[in-house]
Amino acid sequence: MRRQTAVIGSAVFFVGVPLMVGGIIPWLLNGWQFRPAFPGMAPIRLAGIALVLAGLPVLIDSFARFALQGLGTPAPVAPTRHLVVTGFYRHVRNPMYVAVLAVILGQALLFADVRLLAYGFVFWLACHLFVVFYEAPTLSRSFGTDYDVFRTNVPRWMPRLRPWSPR
Template structure:
């Protein structure tokens, strides 16, 4: 039952937060209309598609891990009971934020719209402020040494090249 509630809560939060931030707001800015490509190079559009294609599955996977492994949601009102350190979390501490920004920047490059690049940069700054001021202190308090080990080994924004593996707990069998 707890997993079911976590999955439903994560799905609801997904429909609200990333869908609005990386869907509704970019649409309201661009109306999905193409402008001339950056640097007058059609190839830049492929870069945008790659960023979107990389961000979307990572976003979905990370939300799923919060529900199925963390037994909670990414929303602060229903946080995970377990620290999630698998999947993309082995490479970067904040894959949801990275994925959302990648999707938005990808849309900006795809549509040739600098306004989305500015929006993506401002959103990343807001994410950074939230992570530093609220999220990291709360996670440190909630998960103690386990989070400190994770934080010491996995970068906040720029992914590692190799996956980090948490040391097995003495209690694990």
């Protein structure tokens, strides 16, 4: 896939999936309405803002790396030609999913909405099942030893504090 095509494909996927999952669906569930803070936890709203603000640049950077370095998109129909192991991928294997989850959970804390917490759990579970049963086996077949070394050194969900350096 040419770089220009990868950038366009990633941009279209970005608008179609993470924007929908991390923005539109939470808005449909909550209307971005503030509810009374969880009992005794009014300051937790600041953590919600921090999660949203932390998730967005991770998501954008990860999408850009897929297009520019991987020469592909996050969509399974147009995968990357190269395994991406730079940027936030040096800390966690699934920074896109983690970033969207951070945005969802951040909104749950900010708006004090249990429905968004439940939605975040469902989102994480769907991602986990997709990764375990489709994505990881596909990447292992596509990138072999390179992916196996990456998988061994970089955690799936909980980011490592010190970035991993391949070879």
